[in-house]
Amino acid sequence: MQERNSDRATAHRPKRSCVACRQRRDKGDLLRIARTGESGFVVDSSGKMPGRGSYVCLNEKCIRGSLGRNLIQRSLKVRLSAESCARLREECLRELGAVPRAR
Numbered sequence: 001m002q003e004r005n006s007d008r009a010t011a012h013r014p015k016r017s018c019v020a021c022r023q024r025r026d027k028g029d030l031l032r033i034a035r036t037g038e039s040g041f042v043v044d045s046s047g048k049m050p051g052r053g054s055y056v057c058l059n060e061k062c063i064r065g066s067l068g069r070n071l072i073q074r075s076l077k078v079r080l081s082a083e084s085c086a087r088l089r090e091e092c093l094r095e096l097g098a099v100p101r102a103r
């Protein structure tokens with residue numbers, strides 16, 4: 001509960017809110033989903049891609065929740081097909097290490 005008080009001290013560390021649970025965290029603790037072009041998106045593991053981005057906690061619950069409830073879609077103002085949605089979820093989970101990488 002010291003987050004509010006420490007705002008000034010940590011001002012140089014960017015904070016972002018998770019689209020699923022709305023918790024504010026250090027940018028490095030979140031996964032960034034960047035919008036590319038009209039309807040594309042990419043898991044931005046570097047966090048440095050230009051353009052609109054959404055953040056979600058690095059945990060399965062928030063990743064699934066953000067996609068399942070269309071929160072990422074709404075935040076990025078992009079319409080995802082069920083297929084794209086599944087692909088994005090898989091990419092996010094792979095980023096998290098929950099899904100083994102294809103060899």
Ligand SMILES: [Zn+2]
Pocket residue numbers: 018019020021022023056057062
């Ligand atoms: Zn979250």
